[in-house]
Amino acid sequence: MAQTATPTPNSIASMPEMRRPRTERHDAWWLENWPFVIVFSIFAVYATWRAVWPHEATLYWSDPYLSPFYSPLIDPQHHWLPRLISPAILILWGPLGFRMTCYYYRKAYYRGYFADPAACAVSEKGHKRYCGETSFPFILQNVHRYFFYVAVFFLVVLWYDAIRAFFFPNGVGLGVGTVIMLVNVVLLTGYTFGCHAWRHLTGGGLDCFSCTASAQARHKLWQGVTRLNEHHMFWAWVSMISVGLTDLYIRLLAAGMLKDIRLL
Amino acid sequence: MAEATMRIFRGEGETGKHVDYVVPLVPGMVVLDAVHSVQAHQAPDLAVRWNCKAGKCGSCSAEVNGRPRLMCKTRMDDLPLDQPVTISPLKTFPLIKDLATDVSWNYRVNKKIPPFQPRPGVEWKMYQRDVDRVQEFRKCIECFLCQDVCHVLRDHGKKDDFGGPRFFVRTASLEMHPLDGADRVPLLKKTLGIGFCNITKCCTEVCPEEIHITDNAIIPLKERVVDEFYDPLAKLWRKIRGAKTA
Numbered sequence: 001m002a003q004t005a006t007p008t009p010n011s012i013a014s015m016p017e018m019r020r021p022r023t024e025r026h027d028a029w030w031l032e033n034w035p036f037v038i039v040f041s042i043f044a045v046y047a048t049w050r051a052v053w054p055h056e057a058t059l060y061w062s063d064p065y066l067s068p069f070y071s072p073l074i075d076p077q078h079h080w081l082p083r084l085i086s087p088a089i090l091i092l093w094g095p096l097g098f099r100m101t102c103y104y105y106r107k108a109y110y111r112g113y114f115a116d117p118a119a120c121a122v123s124e125k126g127h128k129r130y131c132g133e134t135s136f137p138f139i140l141q142n143v144h145r146y147f148f149y150v151a152v153f154f155l156v157v158l159w160y161d162a163i164r165a166f167f168f169p170n171g172v173g174l175g176v177g178t179v180i181m182l183v184n185v186v187l188l189t190g191y192t193f194g195c196h197a198w199r200h201l202t203g204g205g206l207d208c209f210s211c212t213a214s215a216q217a218r219h220k221l222w223q224g225v226t227r228l229n230e231h232h233m234f235w236a237w238v239s240m241i242s243v244g245l246t247d248l249y250i251r252l253l254a255a256g257m258l259k260d261i262r263l264l
Numbered sequence: 265m266a267e268a269t270m271r272i273f274r275g276e277g278e279t280g281k282h283v284d285y286v287v288p289l290v291p292g293m294v295v296l297d298a299v300h301s302v303q304a305h306q307a308p309d310l311a312v313r314w315n316c317k318a319g320k321c322g323s324c325s326a327e328v329n330g331r332p333r334l335m336c337k338t339r340m341d342d343l344p345l346d347q348p349v350t351i352s353p354l355k356t357f358p359l360i361k362d363l364a365t366d367v368s369w370n371y372r373v374n375k376k377i378p379p380f381q382p383r384p385g386v387e388w389k390m391y392q393r394d395v396d397r398v399q400e401f402r403k404c405i406e407c408f409l410c411q412d413v414c415h416v417l418r419d420h421g422k423k424d425d426f427g428g429p430r431f432f433v434r435t436a437s438l439e440m441h442p443l444d445g446a447d448r449v450p451l452l453k454k455t456l457g458i459g460f461c462n463i464t465k466c467c468t469e470v471c472p473e474e475i476h477i478t479d480n481a482i483i484p485l486k487e488r489v490v491d492e493f494y495d496p497l498a499k500l501w502r503k504i505r506g507a508k509t510a
């Protein structure tokens with residue numbers, strides 16, 4: 001290599017003795033979390049409004065479409081359910097718990113909301129006591145697989161709703177709402193069955209995939225789940241957006257602000 | 265001739281500062297070449313570890329513009345050269361001199377992990393599908409970039425309670441081995457403190473071997489810990505199966 005230009009030792013930029021700055025990263029690391037924080041916050045505010053605002057609790061149904069926020073529909077006439085509690089509140093804990101304990105969402109909100117860490121190689125000044133997921137409340141993340149079972153139940157119900165969306169009061173047909181509900185449930189299925197806990201249950205917990213016939217079958221299933229799991233973040237995003245938009249569409253129909261277009 | 269300013273950390277023990285060196289740019293140059301140029305022509309006492317210059321020995325780990333990288337795998341033309349290129353030693357480990365740090369803590373953690381133990385009476389036959397998972401983990405070159413970036417070690421200093429991603433990769437390679445019979449799950453929970461990992465994936469982002477550390481090693485191991493310690497149904501199922509086998 002050619003001889004270099006004049007050396008310029010000690011010319012710089014004093015870094016106080018051994019004190020490293022918060023980060024030496026030159027890129028816009030603070031931008032990384034904004035997409036998640038913005039979209040997720042909008043979703044959370046919207047879902048809360050839809051679930052708790054009394055008037056909203058009447059806008060869940062536009063024949064034959066049922067909003068995913070209100071499905072399965074429990075006592076919408078409030079025969080036994082107190083007026084203050086909407087049917088959505090009764091059920092939303094399931095999907096909400098599933099997402100809040102999902103390994104992808106955990107990563108995203110630990111980074112985005114807790115800045116723990118805000119970005120890689122960016123120090124967390126001020127976070128004195130760190131327990132990670134070893135103590136309350138985050139140790140509860142270990143129940144994720146139980147929320148997976150709950151999510152599968154909801155998925156079955158949403159598939160029922162999507163099929164029911166073909167049956168209009170005047171016969172079988174296809175509306176824009178039917179397509180929306182079908183796309184939504186497909187995206188939710190992709191999200192649910194790419195779950196890490198499911199990946200573990202199908203075959204991840206095995207050490208030997210060839211040792212028994214059932215292990216061989218489980219290996220095939222595990223491979224399929226792995227393929228979905230590799231894009232789990234994608235499924236998490238699109239399914240969250242689609243479930244919000246599906247609810248919004250049905251809400252606008254129910255409020256008479258939009259008219260469904262019949263395609264067939 | 266085009267030039268770049270290398271802002272290299274110089275120091276020993278407890279003191280040090282960054283020093284600017286201007287180096288001529290050569291086509292295809294990597295950061296390690298630039299550091300070698302400084303060492304050859306301007307600062308012969310600059311301490312830097314390297315061996316293979318091919319991204320395989322894991323020696324040349326450092327923080328380039330604040331990102332943990334292998335210097336020999338970081339091309340100069342991928343960096344913004346209108347500003348100085350900052351090169352610092354790994355932050356998580358004690359400094360020896362300049363870019364060399366003392367990573368011996370890692371070897372002490374490694375000793376806590378029981379090595380491969382074949383199951384009694386095991387047949388020494390494996391199929392490719394059984395070793396695919398483990399082979400990914402065997403790609404590890406022990407560069408310790410993942411250990412450096414992991415906030416549990418880097419910021420929270422949990423070296424006594426937490427093994428770090430490199431050692432979850434190693435444990436996974438043993439736990440998922442089709443012929444191995446040892447149970448390292450209690451070790452994962454207690455000694456290696458896998459619960460401290462909050463799966464924020466920085467280790468995966470920096471791994472030069474592109475090992476899916478979080479998705480393929482840590483999360484599957486966390487699920488095994490759940491099986492053994494947090495899932496009452498799994499416990500019950502094991503009891504029933506145990507009773508049946510008995």
Ligand code: SF4
Nearest residue numbers: 414461463464465467
């Ligand atoms: S995913 Fe876990 S082990 Fe990897 S860097 Fe993050 S906290 Fe550390």
Ligand code: SF4
Nearest residue numbers: 404405407408410471
């Ligand atoms: S897992 Fe990757 S980053 Fe960590 S030590 Fe091994 S090669 Fe380096």
Ligand code: FES
Nearest residue numbers: 102103104195196
């Ligand atoms: S890991 Fe995301 S849904 Fe289970």
Ligand code: FES
Nearest residue numbers: 317321322324336
């Ligand atoms: S010198 Fe061997 S990995 Fe860089």
